[in-house]
Structures are given as structure tokens and as C-alpha cells.
Amino acid sequence: MDPFNNPFAPGAGSKPPELAGREEFIDAALASCGRMFRGRSGRPMLLLGLRGTGKTVLLNEIGRRVAERNFLVSKIESPESDSLASLLYPQMQKVLRSLSGAEDAKAIAKQGLGVLHRFASIFKIDVAGVSIDIKPPEGIADSGKLELDLPDLFAAIGQAAKAAGKGWLLLIDEVQYLREKDLSALIVSLHNISQLELPVMFVGAGLPLVAKLAGDAKSYSERLFRFCEIGPLTSAEVEDAIVKPIHDEGAAIDPKAVKEMEQGTHGYPFFLQEWGYCAWNIAEGSSITLMDVKQAYVETIHELDKGFFRVRLDRLTPQEIAFVKAMASLGPGPYRIGQVASKMGKTTSHTGPLKQRIVEKGMIYSPKHGFVAFTVPLFDEFIRRHNL
Known part of the structure; x- marks a missing residue:
């Protein structure tokens, strides 16, 4: 067959020709955005699944559909090094500048830009020479604590968006890489927005362990988010x-x-x-x-x-490779932690820190207490295939 007409799209985040089995999640996101736009409650969403399940594709498609419905859309990917503040700053600046072009929202958006500029200064974010000709009011997003300041910024954007007849959708991929304090600040901000009934919506994507991370960060997360399992x-x-x-x-x-x-x-x-x-x-x-x-x-x-x-595999140290090799040797997962440790000739207390480092690298997670599993489907077959 002609390779130029090949309809399939292998690649990270590449949209397949047919987005099968995901419409319910798109519809749920559109419904939440529509409710937030009308001043009603809409639950932020977390798309959780293993690698290769199409979470990024789904996140992009939600953003595309929502952008057609009077929403400004911002998307970031959480690396393992940058802070949430530095990642969000350019996106929030772009949104507020866009909203400042609407006559009814101009004053609110410009004040928001002033608050954002001061926020950047406090958190030592490079603003590339940008200056704001308005002095923001004191006591708004100026504490230097992200959990206190980020809700103010989300509210400022929400107020400007409401005045402009718009909404704001924030998409974050790889949520599991957010620092604990950053995830906590994000959750507090979304909780605050839901109470203010402003048109700000959030959809995140990450590995299954994100549900636990969110719960550890704030106990009310299980009631705040709609957790969507993106499976095979x-x-x-x-x-x-x-x-x-x-x-x-x-x-x-x-x-x-x-x-x-x-x-x-x-x-x-x-x-x-x-x-x-x-x-x-x-x-x-x-x-x-x-x-x-x-x-x-x-x-x-x-x-x-x-x-x-x-x-x-190349992200792992020799010791970490030995741990995942022990997992794979036991067949398909999930795996009892005790069995993995025994396979390595160690106790669970000795392998605990090693296991945690691999979890932090996003290679394994705990589907339930006392068990571990790979975040990459069929990874155990790969290891056995190459006798690593």
C-alpha cells in the first residue's frame, strides 16, 4: 500500500485517525466547561492511565474542542525540574493580555497583569523585560507562598474572563511530576475557583499514582476532582x-x-x-x-x-534495573513487594528506598497496598525478551 496514504499515527501525543473509546471523557470535559461558563459548578478532571493509553492525545482533543466554545486554552507539561509558578507565568500572562483587549474586561485584566508581574518578581521568574504600567493593590498574590498567591491569580483571570464573556481552560500533562507544594497550591486554587463560580476549568493527565498524590496533598481532592481511568x-x-x-x-x-x-x-x-x-x-x-x-x-x-x-530503561540506574528485572521475572504484574525483594535476595526494608526512587521516575506505581506494577504496558515482556 502507498505509505503516503498510511492513516496511522505512531508517536508521542500524535492524534490517531480515529479517537476510539474516548468520547465520554471529552463530553464530560465539555459539560464541566459549559457549566463553569454559566456560573454553575463543574468538576475539574484528572485523566489517569498507564503510558501509551492516549492521555496526551485526549488532553489535546479536549483543548481543541473547548477552544471552539469561547474558552482560552493554556497547556503546560510538568517537567521534573521547573516549578509550577515558572511554568504558569507565561500562560497566565498570555491569557490576561488577550482578555485586556475586551472593552468590558480591560480594567480587570490590566490589574491582573499588575498582580501577575509582582508575583513574578516575588517568585524570581524572568519576565524578559516586560513592564506593567499599573500598580496592583496590596495584599493580592504577594505573600511569596504559592498556596496563598496562586488562588488570587486564578481568581483574577476568572474575573476578567467573566467580564469578557470568556472562559479559561488550563491543561497540565504529566501531573505526577509536580512538586508536592505545587500540586497542593494547584488544588487549593481550583477549590477556591469552584466556590467563586468563575469560568476557570482544569483538566490534567498523569499516571495512576496521581490520585494518591492529590489525596496526600489535600484530603478533599477525592471530592474536588473527577478521576477518569483511561485504560486499554x-x-x-x-x-x-x-x-x-x-x-x-x-x-x-x-x-x-x-x-x-x-x-x-x-x-x-x-x-x-x-x-x-x-x-x-x-x-x-x-x-x-x-x-x-x-x-x-x-x-x-x-x-x-x-x-x-x-x-x-535508560533512565534507570543499575540497581533500579535489577529491581524492575526482578519484577519482570515474576511474570505479568502487579507484583507483591515482598516477592520482588525476595527475588533480589533482599528484605522489603532494604528495597523500600530503591522502589521509591523508581516510583519518582514514573516507571512503577502502587496499584494497591503492598503491590507494585509497571506504568509502561508490556514492559515486563520487553525485559524478558532481551534477558536484561
């Missing part, structure tokens, strides 16, 4: 994700080939896109056969091993 696709959704894009290009695929792909990927969207891409390029004629899919599997695994899996 069902059989029907796998069929939609694979068959429809192929049919749209005037081609076909053997149903047995689709089943083979479902079983081999366990329904994880990223792996389906990679395999579909390889199968299309291998196939001859206008139909993908079961044999094409089986041949494409070799290339698919090669691409995943040298990229998706390898880059994550």
Missing part, C-alpha cells in the same frame, strides 16, 4: 481504531488480523498505532491480511524496543 480499548473500540481508518482510505483488513492485533497489544492505543502503521506499509494490494500483520509484528516490536521501551 475494548474489542469493539479496537475494531473502530483499526478498521475505520483503513476503510476511509479505500482499503480493507482481514477480521482475523484485527483480532491478532488486539490480542498482541492488549488494546493499548499507542501499540495499535505502531502495529497498524507497520502492517499498512508491508501489505500489498488493497487489503491487509493476517500474514501481513504477523510479519509487521517483528518490525513493530523492533521499533518499540529501540524507542518506547529503551528510552525508559
Whole structure:
């Protein structure tokens, strides 16, 4: 088949041709934004799932849809080093500058810019020579404590947005990398906004451990957020994700080939896109056969091993690799921590700090007390495949 017409899109955050099985989460986000816009309560959302489930794609699609509905949209990705204040500053500045162009919101937005500029000075954020010609009122976002100041800034943006007949949607990817104090400040800000009934909405995405991190940061998080589990696709959704894009290009695929792909990927969207891409390029004629899919599997695994899996393994130290190797040797997870420690010839107290470091790197998480599991689907197969 012509590779230029290949409909599949393997890649980090690349939108697949068919966003199967995710419409309910998009609808929930649109509903919350619509309610916030009308001054009603709308729950902020956290999209939680393993690597390769399409959380970033879903986050982007929510942003695109909401932007069509009188909302200004800001998106950031949480690195493991930068503070939330430095990440949010340019986004909040951009939003307030945009709102200052609306006649009814000009005064409120300009005052918000003044508050934001002072906030940047207090938190030592480089503002690249930007100056504001208005003196902000004292006592607003000037304490130097993010948990006290960020709610003021969110409120300032919300008030300006309301005056302009707009809303603001903040998207944060990789939430698990936020520092504890930053996550706490974000939660307090969202809690405050929900009480003020201002048109500010938040959707975040991260690994499953984010639910616990949020609960540890603020006990009321479980009531504040709507936690959405983004898991593998069902059989029907796998069929939609694979068959429809192929049919749209005037081609076909053997149903047995689709089943083979479902079983081999366990329904994880990223792996389906990679395999579909390889199968299309291998196939001859206008139909993908079961044999094409089986041949494409070799290339698919090669691409995943040298990229998706390898880059994550390369982040680990030799000791950490020994820990995940012990996990993989026990078969599919989740794994009892005691069994992993025993496999390493150690006690759980000795492996505890090691386990925590791997958790902080986003490689493993605890699905329930006393257990660990990989955040990367099929990672155990990768380790066993290469006898690491």
C-alpha cells in the first residue's frame, strides 16, 4: 500500500485517525466547561492511565474542542525540574493580555497583569523585560507562598474572563511530576475557583499514582476532582481504531488480523498505532491480511524496543534495573513487594528506598497496598525478551 496514504499515527501525543473509546471523557470535559461558563459548578478532571493509553492525545482533543466554545486554552507539561509558578507565568500572562483587549474586561485584566508581574518578581521568574504600567493593590498574590498567591491569580483571570464573556481552560500533562507544594497550591486554587463560580476549568493527565498524590496533598481532592481511568480499548473500540481508518482510505483488513492485533497489544492505543502503521506499509494490494500483520509484528516490536521501551530503561540506574528485572521475572504484574525483594535476595526494608526512587521516575506505581506494577504496558515482556 502507498505509505503516503498510511492513516496511522505512531508517536508521542500524535492524534490517531480515529479517537476510539474516548468520547465520554471529552463530553464530560465539555459539560464541566459549559457549566463553569454559566456560573454553575463543574468538576475539574484528572485523566489517569498507564503510558501509551492516549492521555496526551485526549488532553489535546479536549483543548481543541473547548477552544471552539469561547474558552482560552493554556497547556503546560510538568517537567521534573521547573516549578509550577515558572511554568504558569507565561500562560497566565498570555491569557490576561488577550482578555485586556475586551472593552468590558480591560480594567480587570490590566490589574491582573499588575498582580501577575509582582508575583513574578516575588517568585524570581524572568519576565524578559516586560513592564506593567499599573500598580496592583496590596495584599493580592504577594505573600511569596504559592498556596496563598496562586488562588488570587486564578481568581483574577476568572474575573476578567467573566467580564469578557470568556472562559479559561488550563491543561497540565504529566501531573505526577509536580512538586508536592505545587500540586497542593494547584488544588487549593481550583477549590477556591469552584466556590467563586468563575469560568476557570482544569483538566490534567498523569499516571495512576496521581490520585494518591492529590489525596496526600489535600484530603478533599477525592471530592474536588473527577478521576477518569483511561485504560486499554475494548474489542469493539479496537475494531473502530483499526478498521475505520483503513476503510476511509479505500482499503480493507482481514477480521482475523484485527483480532491478532488486539490480542498482541492488549488494546493499548499507542501499540495499535505502531502495529497498524507497520502492517499498512508491508501489505500489498488493497487489503491487509493476517500474514501481513504477523510479519509487521517483528518490525513493530523492533521499533518499540529501540524507542518506547529503551528510552525508559535508560533512565534507570543499575540497581533500579535489577529491581524492575526482578519484577519482570515474576511474570505479568502487579507484583507483591515482598516477592520482588525476595527475588533480589533482599528484605522489603532494604528495597523500600530503591522502589521509591523508581516510583519518582514514573516507571512503577502502587496499584494497591503492598503491590507494585509497571506504568509502561508490556514492559515486563520487553525485559524478558532481551534477558536484561
